[in-house]
Amino acid sequence: MSYLFPTYARWEVEPVSAEGTYLTDINGITYLDYTSGIGVCNLGHQPKVIKEAVSKQLDHFWHVSNLFTIGQQEKAAQLLATAAGLEAVFFANSGAEANEAAIKLARKATGKTKIITFEKSFHGRTFATMAATGQDKIKLGYGPMLEKFVYVPFNNIDALKNEMDTDVAAIMLEVIQGEGGIHVGEQAFLQEVEELCKEYGSLLIIDEIQTGIGRTAKPFAFQHFDLTPDIVTVAKGLGSGLPIGAVIGKESLKVHFGPGSHGSTFGGNPVSISAAIATMEIIFNEIFLQEVLIKGEYLVSQLTKKLQNHESVKDIRGLGLMIGIEFDQPVQGLLQELRNEGFLALSAGENVLRLLPPLTTSISEIDKCVEIMKHTIEKTSKAAV
Ligand SMILES: Cc1ncc(COP(=O)(O)O)c(C=O)c1O
Structure with missing residues (x-):
């Protein structure tokens, strides 16, 4: 039994350590964390x-x-x-x-x-x-x-x-x-x-x-x-x-x-x-912020390239590294599937999957995120047929 008020529908991920864009749980599973503690750890974990x-x-x-x-x-x-x-x-x-x-x-x-x-x-x-x-x-x-x-x-x-x-x-x-x-x-x-x-x-x-x-x-x-x-x-x-x-x-x-x-x-x-x-x-440094802009544009362009033709994806939008992907259905199931694949993301409202990666995320982590998303969306939609 938990002594906490159940105000949060908690995930079955219990972190034991985290560094940069990665978080490791009690079962030894390491996740790519694109939640940043809901937009908090903008410099990644433990900078x-x-x-x-x-x-x-x-x-x-x-x-x-x-x-x-x-x-x-x-x-x-x-x-x-x-x-x-x-x-x-x-x-x-x-x-x-x-x-x-x-x-x-x-x-x-x-x-x-x-x-x-x-x-x-x-x-x-x-x-x-x-x-x-x-x-x-x-x-x-x-x-x-x-x-x-x-x-x-x-x-x-x-x-x-x-x-x-x-x-x-x-x-x-x-x-x-x-x-x-x-x-x-x-x-x-x-x-x-x-x-x-x-x-x-x-x-x-x-x-x-x-x-x-x-x-x-x-x-x-x-x-x-x-x-x-x-x-x-x-x-x-x-x-x-x-x-x-x-x-x-x-x-x-x-x-x-x-x-x-x-x-x-x-x-x-x-x-x-x-x-x-x-x-x-x-x-608050122009070079740092310029990189955020470049990475944000790259993430949106890759998501658009790899996901936009998928029938369940309705829109991809955002600014910098604050990105929403709107689906034609609630995203809670998809978020669980993504966790199963080692990727942590958020929702924003019922049908929008929200990405808030650390501003320090790398291009190769962005590629990894897009690959996991593509693969998981394809897998879940096949399962639904
Ligand atoms: C736009 C906005 N305003 C206010 C809040 C509330 O902030 P806090 O949870 O720190 O009280 C949030 C939290 O998500 C937010 O996104």
């Missing part, structure tokens, strides 16, 4: 540089409260804010906490209450972030929800315009919806969203929790779309596996998050911060 940075910090101190001046937090904040073109950072411990803080900040800064988000979005599982999430299944049984959240179809500007009024504190979105199925925002739509925010005095919050920290071959995915958000939230990849999240905002918002207005005991913990600094120093 040496992060390990060294963390152990160095452990030798100094692990935790002090945020009442202290913490030089490393200042450094991490500067790296994050500069990369995003913004000026103010609040450190939290997770994505949901970062979004929770962003929602609080938007209401406080604007004095308005309504938050518009999008159908199929995912923003977290706390009460505010669950309310922000545009998927009913996430909210089932937890009502009543926090008020004043409304949802409109993604990439539909007319539907959004219909919901705009002078009480809109913020529009909150993922430029690529991750959990909802790897839906990429359209450039014209995203730019009109920003214009609407300006017109109505609302803030634009971009949730980069899954898309940020180099995942799409830019520090932040919004940078593909020529946007200037008021607030950006990050987590997942920021700490390379150590828990950390952050709200990044404009200078003008600082006054609304003054002493006592928000806080977190563990937010910006020095150990996580040391991992975040080392992570950003590697990833």
Whole structure:
């Protein structure tokens, strides 16, 4: 019997070690891991540089409260804010906490209450972030929800315009919806969203929790779309596996998050911060990001070449190394078959298989991934006949 709440439908893979793009389980089976701990281990498992940075910090101190001046937090904040073109950072411990803080900040800064988000979005599982999430299944049984959240179809500007009024504190979105199925925002739509925010005095919050920290071959995915958000939230990849999240905002918002207005005991913990600094120093680098772009394009081109003619494959899409393959049926069975073949991948919604490889994956690992996928898809469809 398990003493854990069964909140996760767990796989029968019990890791005992992991390095780079590979993970070995208790039965001695080694898997090619294209999940990266759901977009967290962007530098692969156990990257040496992060390990060294963390152990160095452990030798100094692990935790002090945020009442202290913490030089490393200042450094991490500067790296994050500069990369995003913004000026103010609040450190939290997770994505949901970062979004929770962003929602609080938007209401406080604007004095308005309504938050518009999008159908199929995912923003977290706390009460505010669950309310922000545009998927009913996430909210089932937890009502009543926090008020004043409304949802409109993604990439539909007319539907959004219909919901705009002078009480809109913020529009909150993922430029690529991750959990909802790897839906990429359209450039014209995203730019009109920003214009609407300006017109109505609302803030634009971009949730980069899954898309940020180099995942799409830019520090932040919004940078593909020529946007200037008021607030950006990050987590997942920021700490390379150590828990950390952050709200990044404009200078003008600082006054609304003054002493006592928000806080977190563990937010910006020095150990996580040391991992975040080392992570950003590697990833926020043009040459590194250029390689992510090349590898992402190669992966999509190989998947397209080898899989697109397969009748069950409906679409292959994504940006950088955030890729979705849409099938004409649920992918859970296929994911199990892929695990049987030594390959770990994710779903995004029912019918989309999601690949989030470490950004450090190699071309030969990409070839291996595509070969396993092709072979497994062919095998499972033959078995279904
Ligand atoms: C876009 C997005 N926002 C928020 C979250 C919530 O992050 P966390 O699980 O760290 O609370 C996630 C997690 O998958 C996410 O993908």
